[in-house]
Amino acid sequence: MNKKPEDIKVIIATDCGSTTTKAILIQYDEQKKEYRQTHRGEAPTTVEAPFEDVTNGVLNSIQELSELSGIELLDENNRIIKNRSANRGCDIYISTSSAGGGLQMMVAGVVRSMTAESAERAALGAGAIVMDVIASNDHRLPHEQIERIRQLRPDMILLSGGIDGGTTSHVVELAELISAADPKPRLGIGYKLPIIYAGNKDAQQNVRDALQDKVDLVVVDNLRPVLEKENLGPARDKIHDMFMEHVMQQAPGYKKLMSWTDSPIMPTPGAVGAIIERVSQMNNLQVVGVDIGGATTDVFSVFINPEEEKPVFNRTVSANLGMSYSISNVLAEATLPNIARWIPFPIDERELRNQIKNKMIRPTTIPQTLKSLVIEQAIAREALRLAFLQHKSFATTLKGVQKQRTIADAFEQTGTEGTIVNMMNLNLLVGSGGVLSHAPRRNQAAMMMIDAFRPEGITILAVDSIFMMPHLGVLAEVHPKAATEVFLKDCLIYLGSCVAPVGQFKEGKEVGKYQIDLPTGRVEGVLQQGEVKLFPLGVGQKAKATFEPSGKADFGHGKGIKFDTELDGGVVGVILDGRGRPLMTVPDDKKARIEQMLSWLENLNVYNMTELRKLGQAV
């Protein structure tokens, strides 16, 4: 692509998913001097038989874009028109892909919690699904590790281990294991499996000797040159390159698709991570993003590492938590009582199980009744909660680093297991995926995210309107300004602000006083323990607010400290959550629990309460 960014006015972006290919059109508004997403088209993905050519689906979705926008985007030969003229063609075309299972990788490192974890972080950050992590201390015997590598048949392996000047014997052992396994790639016959070596530089030659003849070995800088620092960039970039050069080349139709795009095709999750990371950097925000799908749930976060005082990006894939294929696993992991606690009417255990299993065997069905909707959203809360717990345990400070101590630390010695996810510092929480983006009421999405993620202090909530984050992620590589503008204006639907004080409070006690200057007038009052309140504040509107916490409560500025702030509005408004953090436990008594849930749902206007109460009585 040779065009200057200012010459780019019309952009087509596609995301080739496993089931559908989604295309969006981004245009530059000359009057407002800004980029906006204008149209969206969708078509079934055609990577599988009988078509076996991904470009068919791409062209179909672009055709829909063309029809909706009235701009001629495809020529008579069914090729994307690149030389834009009036009402004809686009400036650039970009794409992401997760078709065919996305990028599936294995990673290997010497110590599971050190170089192997860094390698895992690099692979996940690049948008891969990490199938397994091989480490010297993973308690598996060599023949078991070899067997595993053979069984899994990954698209790529990332090998790391040892700091620069560190161990070579362990790294060479890992290389020899891979060599002995002689792994074959998942796609394509007759090409060598790509392996990226990002370990101890002193071991490079030995690794080459062990692997060069059997695999396509690429050596990059060590991703852990010293234990105190991670250098994931080179490995991550190389994963993208190898994904393009090898994996994409083998998928049906991708060679043609690659020739069309003006920027390398990115794995879908990698693109989502890229846009979240970029938005966080540009706006100095600490962000959590979640994409809950049918089979997996991806969680992305950017938090400041308190030790290095630098923002750190993390991505995790909970491969067994999802809303259709993996829904039974959500039930198994979360357990029935945890799901039932979010359901505001009595429900028979068997009925709940049946509904969950039905969803698993008919993954494309969507709830047709209020009852089904409430149950599905209760399951979503638990899936999100569990995925976020996994994310928190992965997003930690680096292990094995030295600590400098003074005598004052004698009784304050903390380990390196601490997560860097600090919900009090979270500025923006973005939800994505059908259950969140397509919830009938946005209030439902807001409530699900609050119940699952439990934001603390003041947090802006948003959902991805039409799942265009992948498109914007790849666009950010080409045109960051356009990507950021569209992300903030069209991609995100702001739900509003959640104000959640931290602390555990006694029943009926005052959590704090509030005073909010809404456009409709000032509201002030007392937030009681266990109370949830909603105040309407529209999209783009801001409201000045003053909070005066009671002694034990912390609204974000410390326990009992009064402060003034400004709250952002959204389609839902401002939510005051007096349930405390950690979140108060719902009562064990069924009747009390239902009453409690109903009061929360009513206050937040989550469902049609008349229908919901009828449902409770009918049951």
Next chain:
Amino acid sequence: MSGHSHVRNGLPVILIAGWVCLACAIRAQEPSPGALPPAIQTMIDTTAPIAEPVVLRIAPPALLAAVDAPNDAGKAIDLSWTVSPDDRVDGGVTAYRVYRSKEEGNGFVRIAELAAGTVAYSDRVQQEDSAEEEAPPPDAAAPAVPTADESHPFEIGVPYYYRVAAVDTTGYEAFSATAGPVRSIPQWYHSGKTPVLVLVLVFFVLVVVLIQMAKIRGADMYIRPIAGISEIDNAIGRATEMGRPILYVMGLGAPEEIATIASYTILARVARKTAEYRTNLLVPCNEPIVMTIAQETVKNAYMEAGHPDLYSDNMVFFVTSMQFAYVAAVNGLMLRERTATNCYFGKFYAESLLLSEAGNIAGSIQVAGTDEVAQLPFFVTTCDYTLIGEELYAASAYLGRDPLLLGALKAQDYIKAIVMLVIFLGVILISFGNEIILNLVTVNL
């Protein structure tokens, strides 16, 4: 002594003599100097002629009580009485004499002489080593030292009669009534130590219950994570990634010291991990017996980890028994081998800072633990993680997850919490003048 036996038989004579004497005095209207009220019973020397009148001098002590001393092994009888009315600053009582007899009426022998004002005496078996004790210097203000008759030692289980006599300046003795018979009996239960019994029982029950809970719940039983122990794995991982050895120092303690014993447990864990990670381990020892035990510990750990082939006797070696020569050798080892991780667990003295400072300068991750409180500040400032005091012992349970150790550790923690709570409440109540908790927990030995 026989003179005393006459006193009781000659009582009517005494009374008559007293009346005669009193009547003569009244008739002559010459009051006798030192005459006492007629109600006061006096003693006279039985050797004096009966016909001669006797002046009443001092009143005897009253309410003599003799009881078996409680909560002992039957080695004492406690006597108590009220002082003579003449026992005052300007009074005539100079001392009290305690008499003991195996018979009610006679055979009384003097067993002690006590200073005026004394109201109790414990007649007990003479300590074997009391003869060797040096006699205290004479002090006019101090009570008189009891003068037990060694020819009549106290015998356990024999019924005794007692009398106490008030003595005046002339040596006259005014006898109390006889008390007894009293026999000293050993007690099975020392009621003064009830608080100790209660605490022991509570501890015992807690240990049993918590061990059972540990067996049921297994490794799930919560023990507060000790950062130093949790980080040992990461420290070994660091050494592995760096391709450098791990140094384990067991201190200067003797093999039987608790800190050294705790160190063996931690060494076993470290060795298992080094075997798993296939990282070299160095254990320089200061004591030959410690070295032998450490060798066995490491050997077993490597076998348990499934890597007996990786074990070598050279991993654990003796350096020297001299403190500073040992320090010099270990410091040299750190710098030559560039150890990535140094562990110091055991008994440490002056060498603590010398070792850990050298390790710190060498850039090693250091984890230390000792029960030598004086060395803790040095470890805290130079090491990455330090196990403080009892954490060293707790580490055994933490690492081993053995139900017996876990249960005992949890029980100890609960008892500590109870003791702290009692102290806190006691201080609060005492501050308000309430001694209920103080009385409950006071041990009377």
